[in-house]
Amino acid sequence: LTFDLSYFNTFGMKSAYFCLNILSLISCGVEGRWSGKTVQDLHAEYSNIFKYGNRNAASHLWSSFILDNAPEMKPEEVEMFFSGFCAVSGSPVRPSDYNRYMLTLPLVSGEGLRTGAMHYCCWPCVCDTQDFIRVDTLTVQTLSGPNQFHFAVVGNPCENEAALNKPFFQPFYGGRDTTLANEAREVRCVDGELIGATLSDHGYIIISMFFDLPQPEVGKDLVSADQEDGMQPGRVTQYLGVSVQHEKEYAGWCEDRAKNGYNSGMGEIFRKVAEISPIEIKSQISSSPYEANSSGSDL
Numbered sequence: 001l002t003f004d005l006s007y008f009n010t011f012g013m014k015s016a017y018f019c020l021n022i023l024s025l026i027s028c029g030v031e032g033r034w035s036g037k038t039v040q041d042l043h044a045e046y047s048n049i050f051k052y053g054n055r056n057a058a059s060h061l062w063s064s065f066i067l068d069n070a071p072e073m074k075p076e077e078v079e080m081f082f083s084g085f086c087a088v089s090g091s092p093v094r095p096s097d098y099n100r101y102m103l104t105l106p107l108v109s110g111e112g113l114r115t116g117a118m119h120y121c122c123w124p125c126v127c128d129t130q131d132f133i134r135v136d137t138l139t140v141q142t143l144s145g146p147n148q149f150h151f152a153v154v155g156n157p158c159e160n161e162a163a164l165n166k167p168f169f170q171p172f173y174g175g176r177d178t179t180l181a182n183e184a185r186e187v188r189c190v191d192g193e194l195i196g197a198t199l200s201d202h203g204y205i206i207i208s209m210f211f212d213l214p215q216p217e218v219g220k221d222l223v224s225a226d227q228e229d230g231m232q233p234g235r236v237t238q239y240l241g242v243s244v245q246h247e248k249e250y251a252g253w254c255e256d257r258a259k260n261g262y263n264s265g266m267g268e269i270f271r272k273v274a275e276i277s278p279i280e281i282k283s284q285i286s287s288s289p290y291e292a293n294s295s296g297s298d299l
Helices: 005-011 022-028 039-043 059-072 075-082 124-132 157-165 247-259 269-274
Strands: 100-106 113-119 134-142 145-154 168-170 176-178 205-209 237-239 242-246
Touching (some): 100 134, 100 247, 124 247
């Protein structure tokens, strides 16, 4: 069996890593790209995307799979597929109003904050997002032409590959020492680069889309009236016509989780990956999480 290297040049080298066997070539399509139409079709590609044991902290591979195939998708299809997995854990997700969480996160450009939404497998991902995930842009070629999206990004863990073999305590199953090389096997490096990753405009690792929500007015508190009676984790509220869970509902739970050694969700797996090379934003961000938001379109 021989390969025409021009094929890989056409698709991009980030695609080539999972197209090097005949089954993946069939999935990628020599004469066309992936023909998936639903989130379930994306989930069916799991074994073609993750080849080394698990998807822990490896949502960069879901992201690259979608972005590699985006030229054959409408912009709304790109968004739909990005709703099908959790950025933090890498778990497949069936998107719904209940697992849509609204957050306000820093823009890596240093130009302020952006309000958006993400779909999660479970609530602890809210806490890890607040601590490590930031927002950047990338212009993606779609069937409708170039389209700029906002993405959830983290730093490159391969800037310090040795950290993947550093022991840490995992609180689950009675507690045990382990390493990221064992727990997050798809986080793999070559020459300081994360294998299979797509980079944002400012050079960070894309791990999901940061879905557009209407941006709040400067100085306006995003907490809805029915939240003023106290925080209620699990409550779905309306934000300008969009059903969401608000990140503020989980403030107390996130604090308790940290005090108890991050003993829920992914434990420390994602956190250990993300803290290897945390994103440092140079410009001063407004002290209020509801100021200096950039404009955005409705969901």
